[in-house]
Amino acid sequence: MATARTPGQGPLTGVRVVELAGIGPGPFAAMLLADLGADVVRVDRPGGPGLAIDPAYDVTNRNKRSVVVDLKSPDGPARVLDLAARADILVEGYRPGVAERLGVGPEPCHARNPSLVYGRMTGWGQDGPLADRAGHDIAYIAPTGTLGMIGRPDEPPAVPANLLGDYAGGSLYLVVGVLAALHHARATGTGQVVDAAIVDGVSHLATMIHGMLAAGGWQDRRGVNLLDGGCPYYGTYETADGRYIAVGALEPRFYEEFLALLGIDDQAAARKDVTRWGELRERVAARFKSRTRDEWTAVFDGTDACVAPVLSLREAPHHPHLAARGTFTDHGGITQPAPAPRFSATPTSVRTGPARPGADTADVARDWDVPGLLPSSRNPQ
């Protein structure tokens, strides 16, 4: 019998993923795989993970199904190994050694399924002096140099929520890694362990900056460089209504269009003359202060001046361009980002809302042929 949560749709249709529930980057990586059509079974723990939000609003569990397995019960590990035996990819985000201690580490999984891709998501990585230490996004990005490079020169580093570490440096690298390893496993029959550490991924994101640093084109401090707000035609400005507008007019022709529309006609030479950047910044700031954000947005609308309004999260879905593309979607009464990227032959969508812990046990037991997941078979009378 087909169910409302039957997986599918998207380029990863037919790929089976086991997610051992954790917080932050692991669940988001598994959501990405689910968005792309994989059959993701989240193994929730009794009582849920530490920082869990209300499951009904935990949108990073959309497009997944959930079973609850107590890995500390005598038969718990065997249930997860049964799932791993039928899976292409497993994702876990415990501290190093925890999965091994629970009996679901790479060794027993590969003994059951040699082609399994075993993806490990952590902040510090599987080895190194800090591997066993607890942490969160901000502590992982701090030593990489990336936290220190964001913000104004005379203020503390700006905190980029948990987007940079958990999701960009963490989840996205895990997903790239497990899909690359899946490609290898399909070609050779050999699985492997993918060690995705936020510290590695975030450092890797700064590759171009390190090149500029080596070339003398980037100073090793924040807020004084071309792309970190140090440049007057690449940054944000306050408008008359206390909101903000963003400018990224780097190339000469875009810079000239920007100045012309802003109403400044004597600063063309300032673009390449750093000694004039202070004056240029003041002139630009004064102009932007003279009208509201939305008035300036209308001025630059339809031009190549590379200017855009800084919107809030609630405003974003209503931006005309994002609305036209359907960048956000509504599912179950929750406005949320639609799956990305987009595929011409295998379109994706939000198929189901957040999986409720344990709600799909019967369906998964049947579809994956793991009857041991069912409570009755665990406790035969």
Ligand SMILES: CC(C)(COP(=O)(O)OP(=O)(O)OC[C@H]1O[C@@H](n2cnc3c(N)ncnc32)[C@H](O)[C@@H]1OP(=O)(O)O)[C@@H](O)C(=O)NCCC(=O)NCCSC(=O)C(=O)O
């Ligand atoms: C986040 C953590 C610091 C949380 O630390 P801990 O609370 O000590 O959890 P651990 O991962 O070390 O261990 C998980 C514990 O749960 C138990 N466990 C796990 N799953 C189960 C199931 N299914 N059943 C029973 N018990 C379970 C497991 O045995 C461990 O308990 P014991 O056996 O009793 O030890 C750590 O998981 C971690 O470093 N993870 C990797 C990096 C990471 O995800 N960082 C947070 C990113 S989120 C973020 O940055 C942000 O939100 O901001």
